[in-house]
Amino acid sequence: MKPKARPLAVEEHSPSRYFIVENGTVRDLEPEEYSRTPVYETVGSYSVERRFVKPEEKVEIVYEGKRPPKQTVPVLVSHNGTATVLSSWNDLESHPESLAEVKEVRVARAVKQVFVLKAL
Helix, strand or coil, X not given: CCCCCCCCCCCCCCCCCEEEEECCEEEECCXXXXXXXXXXXXXEXXXXXXXXXXXXXXXXXXXXXXXXXXXXXXXXXXXXXXXXXXXXHHHHHHCHHHHCCEEEEEEEEEECCCCCCCCC
């Protein structure tokens, strides 16, 4: 007996999970809100701290925990609240000095809003 195909799950979203970058700042997307601007889903986040290492050690960004998935992009949130969406993690790793004024790096995935029409 074959199992029945399950319908695609529709994700309920909490406002803090989805956000937009508007006028250079991160703003949570409200559940009833529709936006034509790119919407991002927060997959994770990193706080930023500085460390001093010996000269012979690698001078790279150190990730504590898991490295971010390649399908995501970094969103840099600075101490003054401005936000910058980079195109890839390679951009961040090639310019680590961009983290100097950053308090948080959000791991984000671009998503689209769709409308679902349910039969009554």
